[in-house]
Amino acid sequence: MDIKQLKENIRNFNLEDGDLGSQGYTRVLLQLLGFTGHGKSSFINSCKYVLEEGEDLTEYAEAKEKQGGLTMVRKAYSLTDRITMIDNRGCKTMDDFERAEVYAQLGNVIPIGQEVNWKTNFSDMMAAIENSEMDPNFTDFLVPIFVYRATKLINPTEMEELRTFLDNCVKMTGVVPIIVLTFKTEGDYLEMEKQFRLMGAETVIAIENYTTERKIKTLGRSTDILMVIDSALRNVRFRLEQPRNPRRERIERKKFMYNYIHQIQLHHEKEKHEREISERENKNKKQEEENKGTCSLL
Template identity: 75%
Template sequence: MDIGQLRDNIGHFSLDSGYLGNQGYEKVLLQLFGYTGHGKSSFINSCKYVLEEGERFAEPAEARETHHGLTMSRNAYPLTETITMVDNRGCSKMDDFERSEVYAQLGNFIPIGQKVNWKDNFSAMMEDLENSELEPNYTDFIVPIFVYSVRQQIPDAEMQEVKKFMENCVRMTGIVPIIVLTFKTRGDYLDIEKRFRLMGAEVVIAIENYTTTSNIKTLGRTTDILMVIDSALRNVKFRLEQPRNPRRERVERKKFLLNYIHQTTTSSETVKEIERERERVRERTIQLLHFREAKNPACEVM
């Protein structure tokens, strides 16, 4: 597929194009995850650059070639009227609470623009989850994208962590995360790609980001970056071929997160709090179903 076709696919993408329509979704949210300093922010800058005309490179997402990372908040960057890319806070030590925060970002339970603080206690996490119910977001179609630098060798322990994250992405979103390998020319990306495919990745695309010092548009580099966005949209189209229920799916994501926290905590008091939250989720689900049935008795819950 040539650059013109890729740009056209992205620029004219519509959630209404399928025979079932948008089913309640209003926006595609491309959620970026990865370890700190692996190039998430640079990838966002590159995506915006290849979708625009001209050779003027900008850095709307603050990026720096560092292993420490800069992103501390969930920051949103619109690519089109329908597609938004989100730079989530990168992982570092990946302890139980940090992993839970990652899934809270993936599930869209932390508002866009809010600073992400790695918490060290259950109560603080539950407070954030409760606050997310004040203005629940049901209308974003989430596509996970995992960014990994080929300059890094994947240790066995980290590989298992990434594999588990990929599996949980499928449970929460129904989509296998797209793998973006950055710094394509600075390592053996073919070996890293093979390892990700052995972990279950379906789409792995190696790219070289554009930067302030390397911003002359080339055919290969631009095509690789556009292919990532196009692959995400093809996943959305595929999922929308089946009946969806955005409200129910959000409830299921929250139940997954609560179960995940339950599995990683042992305190009896914590377990009691989780059980109480589960009951609140169950009651809220019943209320939503009753509301839908009362509004449209003929409507079947997907």
């Protein structure tokens, strides 16, 4: 598909085009997820730049990877009247608490425009879910896009964590996350693509973002960027071929969040219990050794 056709497909996309219509959805929400400093904000700027005419790149989303990620608030950037891209707060470690916040962003539990603060206890997480029901958003069709820089190798432990993360994204949205590998010319993106496909990824696209320093539009770079958006829309069309219920799907996402928080709570309680047992055993062992030492002196 040539670049002209890609642009037309994106600009003319309409949720009503399928045989079953929009089924209650009013907008496609492209949810950018990933670690801090991997190029999510730059990708937004690149998408808007490629869809616009001219050679003047506007930094709609502030992007300075050298600071380790700047996005603290979920921000929305419209690509068309029906397609919006969300710059979600990136995480640093993907531990249990940060993963829960990422899922909350993906599921629109945290409203767009709200600052994302990593919570450190389960009661605050549960309260955030309940507060989201004051103004529930169920008309956005959610498409997860995971942004990962091609220069960062993935170790076996991270692979298992990411595999679980990708699986959970499917459970929450019905869409396998599209993988966007940034910094294409600086890393072994072919090896990275292989790793993500082994984790279950179906679509992996390596790109080079446009920046104010490198903003001359080229056919290859622009086509790669447009292919990401086009892939997301093809997923939407496919899912809308089956009957959907946006209200029910939001309820299911809420159930997923409750269950996920409950499971990590049980995990942390188990770890705490095991630590207490270990500390108690070490204390008793130390006491026994001290008692033996006292007896030998006598």
